[in-house]
Amino acid sequence: MNSFTPATSIDGQAPPERSSGDEIVRLVDVRRRFGATPALDGISLTARRGEIVGIIGRSGAGKSTLIRCLNGLERADSGEIHIEGRDIARLSEKELQPLRRRIGMVFQHFNLLSSRTVEENIALPLKIEGVGKAERLQRARELLELVGLADKAKAYPSALSGGQKQRVGIARALAARPAILLSDEATSALDPETTRSILALLKDINRKLGLTILLITHEMEVIRSIADRVAVIDAGRIVEEGSVWTVFANPETEIAASLLSGARPQLPEHIAARLSPSSGTEAILSVDLAGPAAQGALFAELSAALPRSFRLVHGGIDHIQNQPVARFFVAVPTRDATLPAQVSDFLKARSARVEVLGYDN
Structure with missing residues (x-):
């Protein structure tokens, strides 16, 4: 559908044709400290076009700092963070603004504005960009169709269930046609049935749009459901990485085995x-x-x-x-x-x- 054609590049030009193997995200030895505490201690990671990469770890492992460095809200102390080939560590705040539009964010607690309708919430990023009202509302309607909420355009968030609110959050994250979708514990506040429906939606979006998705989570079932690869983070380091099935079959670290304990058979x-x-x-x-x-x-x-x-x-x-x-x-x-x-x-x-x-x- 024409509605979901790829976005323009960071510089405002149409992105060049790339193969499915292209790196959309590349982190090289990324470090970030808060006082004497290393939050990120030499993170290196890649995500390719159309790939779903799960980043899993316990609370305090460094996941939140990593995602804030990826979207430019935190500055790494050292290392490289490449988004579509550009190192954001070398960009000024002004230069970061168009890049942030290439990164969609889905939050744990939805972050919808209660005073705006569903379609207005979805259209808000485009309004901030200066897109005309007719165009941004058209885009909102297209996205509501994509996430299965075409009949909720005029509703307010208070009238929605948790799963519906998260679908609106996903639609809003897609409004500016990003190259990357960052999902920050997007299902941890939802019940199991709703979680399965949201994960199925993310997988469907990934397939239809060829969108790269980075899932930040502490739930191995989320990784298992839709991710292609998984990286296990502990104490600011990636301690294990591989395809999901190989990590499930043979976890090499104690932290990976512990996180997997609820998803694999255990001795009674x-x-x-x-x-x-x-x-x-x-x-x-x-x-x-x-x-x-x-x-x-x-x-x-x-x-x-x-x-x-x-x-x-x-x-x-x-x-x-x-x-x-x-x-x-x-x-x-x-x-x-x-x-x-x-x-x-x-x-x-x-x-x-x-x-x-x-x-x-």
Whole structure:
């Protein structure tokens, strides 16, 4: 549709044609301190055209500072922040103004003006730019159609549900046809059903407009639902990064594993609570599999090779980014002291990641 053609470039000219691999955002060794405290401690990250990148971390990890540096509200102490090829650290405040129009923001608490109608809220960024009333209201109507609220143009925010308010916030963020959409905990104030609908909307917008989206969140389910890549931030550093399914399948850091704990099968608490670190009648193993290894008849093969060598305790298979990701917990008898090692070696030889969690009686 003509309504959703790409925006002009920062300089007001039509942007050049780019491939889907172009970098829209590039951060190089970005640092920001507040007194003696490093909020960002050497952040390097890229996001390409049409990509959804999730940035996840606990409260205080540096997510808010990162997003404020990305939209130019905070100045980094050092490093480079490139938006569509321009380093914003080298721009004056006046030069930053047109660049900020290339960055749409979606907030946790909507930030709608209660005294303005839905269409007026959406059109506000264009009014600030000096766009004529007819044109900006036309754009607002187009965006209301996109976010599924065509019948709410004349309503006021007080008459909307939380999910509807966030849809208005998304429409407003798109008003100036940005190249990047920054989503700052956009679903954390919403119930699970509404969260799923908002994430589906963001994915639909990403697909229709080819829009680059950076999701700032502390919820791994948000990342899992729509992101292409995930970067885990902790104490101002990116400690882990990769495609969503590979990080889910094999978290390499303790913080990533902790953030994933609610999204992956966990050993039932009543079993975990009684595990001994050194002895018992059964060794309890966690078994992680991904990709082709998760699709095979692994446990049937194990049972044939080592009869009566294990029992399944808990777990299952999921699909993330169309890739199978599995986690199981198995109990291996210790009557033969070598049996746990035999089972572990068998599974590892077939690309499983295996860890002995403890011993049960």
